Amino acid sequence: MAKRVQGKATSKTTAASKGKAADKGKAADKGKAADKGKAADKGKAADKGKAAGKSKVAGKSKVAGKSKSYRVAIVGATGVVGREMLRTLEERRFPVSEIRLLASERSVGEILEFGEEEIRVGLLDDKSLGGLDLALFSAGSDVSLKYAPLAAEKGCVVIDNTSAFRRDEDVPLVVPEVNAGDLAAYTLRGIIANPNCSTIQMVVALKPLHDAAGLKRVVVATYQSVSGAGQSGVKELEQQCRDLFNMRELSVGHFGRQIAFNCLPQIDVFEADGYSREEHKMMHETRKILHLPDLPLSATTVRVPVFYGHAEAVNVELQKPLTQAEARELLSQAPGILLMDDPEEGQYPTPIDAAGRDETLVGRVRVDPSVPAGLDLWVVADNVRKGAALNSVQIAECLVADFL
Numbered sequence: 001m002a003k004r005v006q007g008k009a010t011s012k013t014t015a016a017s018k019g020k021a022a023d024k025g026k027a028a029d030k031g032k033a034a035d036k037g038k039a040a041d042k043g044k045a046a047d048k049g050k051a052a053g054k055s056k057v058a059g060k061s062k063v064a065g066k067s068k069s070y071r072v073a074i075v076g077a078t079g080v081v082g083r084e085m086l087r088t089l090e091e092r093r094f095p096v097s098e099i100r101l102l103a104s105e106r107s108v109g110e111i112l113e114f115g116e117e118e119i120r121v122g123l124l125d126d127k128s129l130g131g132l133d134l135a136l137f138s139a140g141s142d143v144s145l146k147y148a149p150l151a152a153e154k155g156c157v158v159i160d161n162t163s164a165f166r167r168d169e170d171v172p173l174v175v176p177e178v179n180a181g182d183l184a185a186y187t188l189r190g191i192i193a194n195p196n197c198s199t200i201q202m203v204v205a206l207k208p209l210h211d212a213a214g215l216k217r218v219v220v221a222t223y224q225s226v227s228g229a230g231q232s233g234v235k236e237l238e239q240q241c242r243d244l245f246n247m248r249e250l251s252v253g254h255f256g257r258q259i260a261f262n263c264l265p266q267i268d269v270f271e272a273d274g275y276s277r278e279e280h281k282m283m284h285e286t287r288k289i290l291h292l293p294d295l296p297l298s299a300t301t302v303r304v305p306v307f308y309g310h311a312e313a314v315n316v317e318l319q320k321p322l323t324q325a326e327a328r329e330l331l332s333q334a335p336g337i338l339l340m341d342d343p344e345e346g347q348y349p350t351p352i353d354a355a356g357r358d359e360t361l362v363g364r365v366r367v368d369p370s371v372p373a374g375l376d377l378w379v380v381a382d383n384v385r386k387g388a389a390l391n392s393v394q395i396a397e398c399l400v401a402d403f404l
């Protein structure tokens with residue numbers, strides 16, 4: 001099992017405890033490990049970030065303690081995202097009466113912990129999806145295409161973390177801080193799509209700027225961690241690092257070439273226009289979530305040798321100018337954002353700061369002098385958490401608060 005080794009550069013204990021947490025799939029442990037793992041300067045930076053702006057973690061659970069409780073399944077429960085979903089449900093005290101953990105034959109019988117309970121992973125098949133209120137799907141698009149409609153037919157509401165339904169007009173694509181109002185359309189198919197990880201953190205940051213000054217054009221370059229490719233991505237970077245330090249021959253797998261100490265400007269396959277599928281996802285999903293079907297947007301998505309946390313350099317052109325102070329104020333007040341922006345103190349967010357946190361971290365806010373109204377931002381978030389598991393659980397919370 002690959003270990004969470006992101007903190008290694010700053011703290012040995014971080015690496016060890018994160019590894020443990022990931023191996024055991026324990027909810028509390030991950031958060032704890034991330035907290036403990038904060039190097040002195042990381043803690044400082046985060047504290048200063050808080051001082052610089054209010055930290056409003058969007059969706060502090062509004063359903064914890066609700067009297068009604070729900071029968072919930074996680075499909076793909078043994079994956080990077082599935083394990084984080086389980087932790088997040090526990091941490092936010094989602095009202096669960098039954099939790100069903102499903103995966104492929106490879107993991108049937110594995111035991112995962114949920115609070116005090118030890119739960120055996122079951123096989124995903126046609127019979128496993130009956131008698132549920134909610135199912136969080138995170139086992140890849142093919143699995144979702146086959147089983148999500150089946151689950152919906154049986155009366156269960158599906159929150160799908162894959163790209164299977166994101167483009168479908170009758171499936172809402174939701175980031176609760178941005179477009180929770182779109183959720184009501186879940187009744188059309190019984191399916192709600194969770195956006196791509198790189199899209200989620202960007203739209204959280206774009207929303208307050210759009211509300212205040214109108215988006216005109218967006219250009220983004222991403223720096224995406226290997227956990228975005230699941231367990232196999234984490235293992236591959238770890239193995240390549242070990243092989244390099246031990247002067248062994250490298251083996252290349254998921255990423256197609258060496259990712260250790262390298263940057264790869266390719267995530268997913270290239271399409272006819274030269275953009276990668278990941279870049280297309282960002283462009284299409286952003287327009288859908290912000291209800292701006294004609295928004296000009298260009299993305300370059302890059303895989304970097306970081307274990308957890310995606311970073312993005314976002315250039316925004318606006319309808320009317322905002323000063324640096326105005327932009328910082330808007331971002332610091334927006335739900336789900338933690339502003340960490342104090343250049344004089346060398347303060348800005350990095351993936352290590354974001355790992356294990358709920359917020360989208362924003363720094364390096366600058367006025368772009370090359371256009372009449374523009375800004376540059378640096379946006380960082382935990383791709384497994386806000387980019388996948390937390391966002392799905394926030395959607396579930398909105399659903400049970402308003403509809404179920």
Ligand SMILES: NC(=O)c1ccc[n+]([C@@H]2O[C@H](COP(=O)([O-])OP(=O)(O)OC[C@H]3O[C@@H](n4cnc5c(N)ncnc54)[C@H](OP(=O)(O)O)[C@@H]3O)[C@@H](O)[C@H]2O)c1
Pocket residue numbers: 075076077078079080081082102103104105106107108124138139140141143161162163195196197227228229230231232383384387388
């Ligand atoms: N990682 C991220 O940052 C991120 C962010 C947003 C969205 N996503 C999306 O989330 C999904 C899962 O990603 P991940 O990173 O968690 O991948 P992962 O670590 O590779 O986990 C995949 C999960 O799917 C299960 N699975 C695979 N094939 C299956 C099948 N035929 N039937 C039942 N279960 C099956 C696996 O079960 P076994 O243990 O049995 O193999 C495992 O639980 C993907 O669609 C991905 O694109 C990931």
